[in-house]
Amino acid sequence: MDNSQLFFDFAPIWQARTLLLEGFGIAMFSAVAGIFFAILLGLIVALMRLSRYRALRAIAFTYTQLFRGVPLYVLVLWIYFGLVYAVGIDIPRIPSGIIALALLNSGYLSETFRSGILAVEKGQREAGEALGLRPWQVSRFIVLPQAGRIVVPPTGNQFVDAIKDSAILSIIGVPELMKVAQEQANMYYRPFEFYTVAGLLYLIAVIIVSKGISKLEQRLARFSRASKEASSGERRPSEVGG
Amino acid sequence: MSETLLQLRNVGKRFGDHVVLKDINLDIAKGEVVCVIGPSGSGKSTLLRCINFIAPPEEGEVIFEGRTWKRFHSAFNFIANRKYEAKLPTLRAEIGMVFQHFNVFPHMTAIENVVLGLTKVRGNTRNVAREIAERSLRQVGLGDKLDQYPEKLSGGQKQRVAIARALALNPKVMLFDEVTSALDPELVTGILDEMRRLASDGMTMVVVTHEMNFAFQVATRIVFMDAGRIVTIGTPEEIRNTTEPRARAFLSSILG
Ligand SMILES: Nc1ncnc2c1ncn2[C@@H]1O[C@H](COP(=O)(O)OP(=O)(O)OP(=O)(O)O)[C@@H](O)[C@H]1O
Numbered sequence: 001m002d003n004s005q006l007f008f009d010f011a012p013i014w015q016a017r018t019l020l021l022e023g024f025g026i027a028m029f030s031a032v033a034g035i036f037f038a039i040l041l042g043l044i045v046a047l048m049r050l051s052r053y054r055a056l057r058a059i060a061f062t063y064t065q066l067f068r069g070v071p072l073y074v075l076v077l078w079i080y081f082g083l084v085y086a087v088g089i090d091i092p093r094i095p096s097g098i099i100a101l102a103l104l105n106s107g108y109l110s111e112t113f114r115s116g117i118l119a120v121e122k123g124q125r126e127a128g129e130a131l132g133l134r135p136w137q138v139s140r141f142i143v144l145p146q147a148g149r150i151v152v153p154p155t156g157n158q159f160v161d162a163i164k165d166s167a168i169l170s171i172i173g174v175p176e177l178m179k180v181a182q183e184q185a186n187m188y189y190r191p192f193e194f195y196t197v198a199g200l201l202y203l204i205a206v207i208i209v210s211k212g213i214s215k216l217e218q219r220l221a222r223f224s225r226a227s228k229e230a231s232s233g234e235r236r237p238s239e240v241g242g
Numbered sequence: 243m244s245e246t247l248l249q250l251r252n253v254g255k256r257f258g259d260h261v262v263l264k265d266i267n268l269d270i271a272k273g274e275v276v277c278v279i280g281p282s283g284s285g286k287s288t289l290l291r292c293i294n295f296i297a298p299p300e301e302g303e304v305i306f307e308g309r310t311w312k313r314f315h316s317a318f319n320f321i322a323n324r325k326y327e328a329k330l331p332t333l334r335a336e337i338g339m340v341f342q343h344f345n346v347f348p349h350m351t352a353i354e355n356v357v358l359g360l361t362k363v364r365g366n367t368r369n370v371a372r373e374i375a376e377r378s379l380r381q382v383g384l385g386d387k388l389d390q391y392p393e394k395l396s397g398g399q400k401q402r403v404a405i406a407r408a409l410a411l412n413p414k415v416m417l418f419d420e421v422t423s424a425l426d427p428e429l430v431t432g433i434l435d436e437m438r439r440l441a442s443d444g445m446t447m448v449v450v451t452h453e454m455n456f457a458f459q460v461a462t463r464i465v466f467m468d469a470g471r472i473v474t475i476g477t478p479e480e481i482r483n484t485t486e487p488r489a490r491a492f493l494s495s496i497l498g
Pocket residue numbers: 257260262280281282283284285286287288289
């Protein structure tokens with residue numbers, strides 16, 4: 001039977017299902033790994049921005065501006081092709097993609113984390129210091145856990161963005177969902193079907209992640225009324241020295 | 243009075259160009275209850291915060307149990323500055339502080355609030371810390387709230403957690419900064435009774451307060467501050483009969 005006669009034909013999707021799911025897996029893996037490293041980097045950069053040392057603050061500020069200002073498209077090409085030609089660092093496709101996602105998202109997350117830390121009442125740090133805790137202990141046990149609760153929703157949004165952004169990794173040949181969909185769409189001459197399914201898979205992932213984040217938010221909400229309760233008094237931002 | 247515990251010598255504090263404390267001299271003996279009164283903005287909170295260097299004074303020194311603490315002044319001597327800062331926690335560990343807005347840790351249960359200092363500052367094991375914390379919370383009447391998060395506690399109960407948290411470390415002096423000002427009126431008496439109990443147990447206390455009845459009944463001495471200076475110090479009797487015009491004006495405004 002000649003499939004090309006049908007207006008819609010989703011049979012090729014079924015034939016390419018394994019490839020599509022593998023691509024989906026690689027897309028998710030890239031997004032998760034990218035966000036994971038972005039959180040680590042973002043936290044370090046946020047702490048540097050709140051440091052008492054001007055040099056650290058300047059480095060962190062530059063970092064944030066740089067990676068928030070460069071399109072992911074450029075960053076991906078720069079890491080995968082640019083670094084090989086310029087300095088001979090040859091990073092494989094998937095790690096290149098993950099690094100690009102991590103750098104870009106860490107720029108945004110460092111801002112998120114910085115404002116999360118500043119949103120913790122100043123009295124919290126003071127109470128910790130008054131107990132005789134060392135500054136790093138105050139950060140570790142008092143300020144950061146509270147800031148962590150504050151930044152869950154924006155970090156979740158960033159994760160959702162990273163899932164969608166992972167599609168851009170197709171330009172360097174990472175065999176993720178979008179790349180697979182493109183190849184199969186061309187092979188079967190069925191772009192509508194393949195891109196529809198690819199879109200739906202991203203959508204499903206995004207919906208599941210968003211649900212998970214709001215569940216987490218609700219669980220944490222039980223303990224995080226501190227900033228509201230403080231409205232009875234003056235609210236001054238806290239600082240994390242580093 | 244018995245031996246001196248705490249001395250402030252020519253203490254001065256600025257925020258930028260704004261001089262907030264000027265030439266503060268005060269000796270506090272063991273077991274004393276010193277109440278600090280004065281108009282809003284006169285520097286009462288800042289005075290307390292200079293004692294434990296939460297707001298380090300630029301001038302003067304604090305002598306605690308014979309040991310002198312003073313802010314190190316070199317912008318260039320990096321190592322000396324860090325050394326001085328690294329020692330501050332050992333001073334603060336001996337000084338308990340309770341705040342107007344409680345500042346309990348909202349992400350920890352009542353008992354965890356108390357355990358934190360016991361393990362991280364005093365180096366107790368978790369089990370020992372929990373025992374001490376439980377005793378400390380029972381003492382302030384929170385034996386049945388050990389595992390509650392602050393969100394579920396009333397203002398008075400939160401302030402009790404804060405008091406237990408400070409007392410559990412067995413401090414040599416307690417600083418109270420208007421600890422009843424943010425409480426609903428019906429909860430004030432309970433906290434003041436808690437402080438009376440502490441005072442009669444012999445705790446050395448510096449208490450910033452607007453509760454004049456408490457000050458007149460419990461204080462060994464009352465300090466009246468205005469515009470960043472100590473204007474007059476005296477026993478409750480002396481302050482009640484003071485002829486210093488600013489203190490008189492303040493007292494008549496507050497006592498009606
Ligand atoms: N962190 C700060 N930065 C700048 N100025 C400050 C700071 N803390 C306090 N001040 C100023 O220092 C002065 C004294 O403040 P302080 O809080 O010690 O007064 P107070 O006597 O405790 O007043 P209140 O009865 O209202 O609590 C005020 O003019 C205040 O604006």
